Each structure stands twice: as structure tokens, then as C-alpha cells.
Amino acid sequence: MNSATHHEPPLNPDQAQMLAERCAEAMYARDPASQALGMRIVKIAPGFAALTMAVRADMLNGHATCHGGFIFSLADSAFAFACNSHNLVTVAAGCTIEFLAPAREGDVLTATGHERALAGRSGVYDIDVTNQHGATIAFFRGKSARIKGHVIETGHAE
Amino acid sequence: MNSATHHEPPLNPDQAQMLAERCAEAMYARDPASQALGMRIVKIAPGFAALTMAVRADMLNGHATCHGGFIFSLADSAFAFACNSHNLVTVAAGCTIEFLAPAREGDVLTATGHERALAGRSGVYDIDVTNQHGATIAFFRGKSARIKGHVIETGHAE
Amino acid sequence: MNSATHHEPPLNPDQAQMLAERCAEAMYARDPASQALGMRIVKIAPGFAALTMAVRADMLNGHATCHGGFIFSLADSAFAFACNSHNLVTVAAGCTIEFLAPAREGDVLTATGHERALAGRSGVYDIDVTNQHGATIAFFRGKSARIKGHVIETGHAE
Amino acid sequence: MNSATHHEPPLNPDQAQMLAERCAEAMYARDPASQALGMRIVKIAPGFAALTMAVRADMLNGHATCHGGFIFSLADSAFAFACNSHNLVTVAAGCTIEFLAPAREGDVLTATGHERALAGRSGVYDIDVTNQHGATIAFFRGKSARIKGHVIETGHAE
Numbered sequence: 001m002n003s004a005t006h007h008e009p010p011l012n013p014d015q016a017q018m019l020a021e022r023c024a025e026a027m028y029a030r031d032p033a034s035q036a037l038g039m040r041i042v043k044i045a046p047g048f049a050a051l052t053m054a055v056r057a058d059m060l061n062g063h064a065t066c067h068g069g070f071i072f073s074l075a076d077s078a079f080a081f082a083c084n085s086h087n088l089v090t091v092a093a094g095c096t097i098e099f100l101a102p103a104r105e106g107d108v109l110t111a112t113g114h115e116r117a118l119a120g121r122s123g124v125y126d127i128d129v130t131n132q133h134g135a136t137i138a139f140f141r142g143k144s145a146r147i148k149g150h151v152i153e154t155g156h157a158e
Numbered sequence: 159m160n161s162a163t164h165h166e167p168p169l170n171p172d173q174a175q176m177l178a179e180r181c182a183e184a185m186y187a188r189d190p191a192s193q194a195l196g197m198r199i200v201k202i203a204p205g206f207a208a209l210t211m212a213v214r215a216d217m218l219n220g221h222a223t224c225h226g227g228f229i230f231s232l233a234d235s236a237f238a239f240a241c242n243s244h245n246l247v248t249v250a251a252g253c254t255i256e257f258l259a260p261a262r263e264g265d266v267l268t269a270t271g272h273e274r275a276l277a278g279r280s281g282v283y284d285i286d287v288t289n290q291h292g293a294t295i296a297f298f299r300g301k302s303a304r305i306k307g308h309v310i311e312t313g314h315a316e
Numbered sequence: 317m318n319s320a321t322h323h324e325p326p327l328n329p330d331q332a333q334m335l336a337e338r339c340a341e342a343m344y345a346r347d348p349a350s351q352a353l354g355m356r357i358v359k360i361a362p363g364f365a366a367l368t369m370a371v372r373a374d375m376l377n378g379h380a381t382c383h384g385g386f387i388f389s390l391a392d393s394a395f396a397f398a399c400n401s402h403n404l405v406t407v408a409a410g411c412t413i414e415f416l417a418p419a420r421e422g423d424v425l426t427a428t429g430h431e432r433a434l435a436g437r438s439g440v441y442d443i444d445v446t447n448q449h450g451a452t453i454a455f456f457r458g459k460s461a462r463i464k465g466h467v468i469e470t471g472h473a474e
Numbered sequence: 475m476n477s478a479t480h481h482e483p484p485l486n487p488d489q490a491q492m493l494a495e496r497c498a499e500a501m502y503a504r505d506p507a508s509q510a511l512g513m514r515i516v517k518i519a520p521g522f523a524a525l526t527m528a529v530r531a532d533m534l535n536g537h538a539t540c541h542g543g544f545i546f547s548l549a550d551s552a553f554a555f556a557c558n559s560h561n562l563v564t565v566a567a568g569c570t571i572e573f574l575a576p577a578r579e580g581d582v583l584t585a586t587g588h589e590r591a592l593a594g595r596s597g598v599y600d601i602d603v604t605n606q607h608g609a610t611i612a613f614f615r616g617k618s619a620r621i622k623g624h625v626i627e628t629g630h631a632e
Contacts (some may be wrong), residue, residue, distance in 0.1 A: 026220075026249065033225035036216040058194040061238065062184075067191035068250050069231025076226045087590075091257070092226050094459060095439070096412065096570050098252040098598050098617060100591050117574050119278075122409070122461075124572050124613055136533050136591050141615060143410060143459075143503055143572060145438075151220075216565075251596070252617060254412050254570065255442050256459060258433050273506075275416050275452050280567070282414050282455055284442075294433050295441055299457060301414060301568060303596075342536075349541035352532040374510040377554065378500075378625075383507035384550045384566050389543025396535065407573070408542050414568040467536075 009033040016046040020085035024049065027084060034077045037070065041081065047125075048113030049081035055107045065102035071109065072097055075127040075140035078111035082125050083142070089149040090123070095142045101135055108132045113140070121146040174204040176241035181309040184206065185242055192235045195228065199239065205273030205283075207239035213265045223260035229267065230255055233285040233298035236269035240283050241300070247307040248281070253300045259293055266290045271298070279304040332362040336401035339467040340365065343400055350393045354388065357397065362432030363396035363441075371423045379416035387425065390411055391443040391456035394427035398441050399458070405465040406439070415454045417447075424448045431458070437462040490520040491493040494559035498523065501558060508551045512546065515555065521589030521599075523555035529581045539576035545583065546571055549601040549614035552585035554598050557616070563623040564597070569616045575609055582606045585615070595620040 002096040011019060024044040028034060034051075037059075042050040053074045062068040076092065083090040101107055113127030129137045169177060182202040186192060192209075195217075200208040211232045219225040234250065241248040261267055271285030281302040287295040321386060336440030340360040344350060350367075352377075358366040369390045377383040392408065399406040419425055439460040445453040485493060498518040502508060508525075511533075516524040527548045535541040550566065557564040562619040577583055587601030603611040 004215075028220070030222075031218075031220040031225075033219050034218045037227075058190045060189075061191050061235075061620065062186070062189040062242075063247070065247065068212075068234045068253070069195075069227060069233060070191065072230045072234070072253075073225060073227025077231070084220075089221070090222065091260075094254065094256040094410065095226070095230075096252065096254045098591075098615075099250050100593055100598070110256065111247075116613060117572075119574055124574070139590060139615075141570065141572075141613075155187075170456075252568065254457065256433075256457075257441070258435055274455060277416055281357075283418070297432060297457070299412065299455070344536070346538075347534075347536040347541075349544065351536050353543075374506045376505070377507050377551075377561070378502070378505040378558075379565065380504075383505075383547060384569070385511075385543055385547025386507065388546045388550070388569075389541060392542045392546070393535075400536075405537070407537065407576075410572040411542070411546075411571065412568065412570045415566050418565075437619045 020046045026152045049078045050112045051078045052110045074111045078113040079142035083115045083144040089142045090146045093143045093145040097140045176203045184310045207235045207236045208270045210268045236271040236285045236302040238275045240271045241302040248302045248304045251301045251303040256297045336362045342468045365394045366428045367394045368426045379448035390427045394429040394443045398429045399460040406460045406462045409459045409461040411458045414454045494520045498624045523552045524586045525552045526584045544595045552587040552601045553616035555616040564618045564620045566620040568616045572613045
């Protein structure tokens, strides 16, 4: 029997990596928002995600720079992929973002994030957003809350 | 001579309201992001903005709820309209968002925000996001930084 | 039987107010930190607290202004009194503070805070810190997490 | 002539380290708050500071754990020493703190912080607070704002 309330058996590093990749693949497939924004998964590992997104004309705000919402969205998706990589459904409780430099049309942004802490059902993740020149665009910190359920069926239930 | 470095003459309430509306109109017209996300301006006043946005299928994440990035985007646009309402170009320095409840496809979200403080070039704005039932979806707090320039030409320069 | 896992019967406004006052009194009595910092409770209500603190010489930092930690402490205590006013033990999960103006020796600061949202075991509280002239010193936002237990025995258990 | 408005000549690593240490020494000497809380400077470098503080009985709150204000104070002092290490007077504009685990009487806390970004007059610093067992107590992120003046006289003025 596979139940969210039972502790999963510990995984070895290869299994944890495979599980993280399968979770990301499944989440991305059913995530119209990340797809529509042109995000691509660059790297996934347990508690880690790196995503890229190109800044399009329809992402610009009234100052002709990338609307902060899309920079946030990229970081938030990386946060989501990182915090769901253990196959336990996890949502954002709150986030902070510091904007360091503007992003412009055509820039390719990369959000790289990892787990800083995981205690009970709460976690803290730091995601940095950089552009194609390596300049920091934003720092994002996400607080996660685990809810019920698994991201994917793992077959432990048979 | 109209110069960003000179202090503007104080406006009476009617003038301030008219200026806020003209700034919002001009900003919205050149803001492809807010337009593409289907945001509509409901109300503008000096230091205040209310915007609505309907949650579309392409805004859903892997949990079938509205991607946090779009909730953030709506709040961030309300923040931008509120903090640029004095016709002084102002950008986001940093933001925090607390997610209280999920939003779902078809929900109509309203972000209502106002200026809490303005000291020198920095300001603090609180924006609340609610759904069509009046339930709170998120609390957003934005820290603004004024940069050079005006949102619109006011004709003081002739 | 009185148990933290059982729902409390709904209280009328007078009972809720009395409970909030008794919780604050009990918490203050066993809170050496708030006492040692000279904090005084000005007003308590369900989900609400107002506290004052005078800035002492030993609270100054290297810039001869009140160390941010003491401004935070005052806001954090108001947050604690507000979020424990329902007699359910609640702790801080995370906080943000924006510093608007410095406080100086002899200033009397007041932190006034109230509950913005309470959903399940999580809550959001906004606390504003002002000085004796009514100037805003800081905005504080606290995210609370309810844990097990009651602040005081209510006698429902007999 | 020594003026805060003139750019300082670039320092070599040894000079930058010596300057950081002299700034910290001068700041600590005139910082009654950090002294009264028993903080000790463990390590200073350009853009970096590590401080320790023992949790005393008068730092406990109504839950018999260290009042969040003192954990914040330790992190905030490390932030201050790190962001003033370049001898340019810098203050906190805003901070976020996530509390991961409680600290108890007798615990010796260490706040370790470094500069994540410095752009114009604004900077971002991350400070982690751990206890004597290496457990994470809190994550703190500080946003700095440079104001006028130097921390110490450097003798460039003669």
C-alpha cells in the first residue's frame, strides 16, 4: 500500500535523482503556465532545479523592461520543481524577491534554486535569477508547505 | 523648463486624481505584459490602484491551480500603477507575497493596493488579492525605488 | 476534557476579549525578554495587540540610532501577543520588516498589530511601529504557525 | 581632501581586509546594543561577518525559547558589520527572517553573513544563524542602503 501518510523508504542517490527527474517531467507535462511562458528545464536533482526562459515582447512592462511578474514566475517555477522533487506534493506558502537589475527583451534568464532547509512540512528554498551574461537579475526566497499526495505514482503500492 | 530634478508644484486633489489617471492610462497603453494577461484597471487614485484579471487555462500550474507567478504579476501591476501615479518613474526594489488560498481557472482576481509610506525615493505599498467571492488569495508588499524621469509629459515645460 | 485537538466552543465578543486579556497577562508574566526590554501592553483584543517601548541607551547601535533588532523585538512581541490571543499556542514562522525612519534614544515606540488572515494553522499579522510623534518607524509582517497547546488553562476541562 | 562623494582608490585584498577589521572594531566599540547582548565578533572580511551570542535567561519569551527579536538582533548585527566593511556608512532598508528551529537558554548562536550583491547604493546580504550543534535556527536576508559618510577616518584626507 502506498500512502502519503506513511514514510517512504530511504532512497539511494541514484533513485533519488531518478525520482526527481520523473517528478519534474510529470509536473512540467501538466503545467500549462510554465510551458506557455517558454520555460525549459535545464537541470533537476533532489531539492534542486534550474530553468531558463527567454524574455518575449509580451513580457515587457510600461518601462520596456521585463515585468517583474515574469521574473517571479520563472523563479517560482524553479522553486516548485525543486520542492516537489521528493515526490511529496508541496506548494508555496510565501516568497520574497529582490530585484537587482532589469531584464530586457531577448534576454535569456536562468533561475537556479536549491533547498536550504526542510523541517517537517516546511522548507526554505533560495533561487537566483541571472541573465545570459551571468549578471544577477533577482534573488528569490521561497517558503514551502507540504500538503497531501504524491506528484507521481511510484509503483510502491502494488 | 520641465526637469525631473526640480520639485513639481503641489497639486490640488482634483489635479492629483487627473494626473494619476493619465499616468495609468499611459502606462497601460505601453505595457504589453499587463494587457496580454488580460488585466483591467478598475480604479486609480494618487497612491492607489485596483486591477482585475481572470485566471485562464494557460495560467494553471502542475497542481491545477493558478501559478503563483500570475497572482504575483497582478499584484505587481497594481503596485506599479499605484507607485507611478504621482508621475515620477518608480520601479520595484523588492516584494514579498504570502499565498493564503489557491485560485482556480475562471476565478476573477482583484488586486487592490495603496501607498503605506513614501520617504525620499523609497516607498512601501500593500496590495491584497481577493477572488470573486471576496476570499483573500494573497497579501503582497512592495518596496519601490524612484528613478529618473516622468511617466507622462505634463506640459509644465512649455 | 479540554484538548488542543478538540474545537473550542465559539465565544461571544466579551468572552473573546476576556480570553485575549488573560492570555496576554499570562504570556507577559512569563516573558523575561519583553519585560527586560521595558515593553508595556497598551491594548489587547482578539487578534490585536499594541505595545510600547522606550529606546534606551543600551539599545543604540554604531550609528547612534536604535538597533534594528530592538525595533523588530517590539513588533515581534506585539505579533506574539496578537497571534496567541485566541489561547492557541502560536509561534512565528517568518517575518519581514521595512525600516522607514530611524529611532533615537528616548523615543517611545508603539507597535500596533492585527490579524490579517487566519487559515488553518497559519496566520498573517501586520504590525506598524510608530514613534511619539506619530511618524512611522517600521512596517512588520509576521507569518504565524500554530503548534500544540493552550496559552492558559480555561477551566473547560473540569 | 577626504569626501564621501569621491570614489576611493581600489584596495588590494590585504588593505580591504585590514579596512574591514578596522571598521568592525570601530563600530563595535560604539555599539552599546551588540555589546549589551553579549555579541562577539568571530570573523570579519570585506562583505562578510560572523558573530556569536549566548542565549541568556532574559532573552526568553513566553514559550521559554529565545525571543525572535534577539535572534534577529544577532543576524542584524552581522548584517551591519558585513555591509559597513567597505567603510561606507550603510543602514538596513528591510529584512526578512525565517525561523527554522527554536533556540534555548544557554545555546550559543552564530550568525554568519555575506554580501550577495552590491549595485549602486543598495546591497543584499544573506545571514544564517546556527546553534552550537550546527543546526540552523534562522535564515535572514537584509537589504542595505548606503547613506553619507565613512565608518572610520582613513587618513586619505591629509
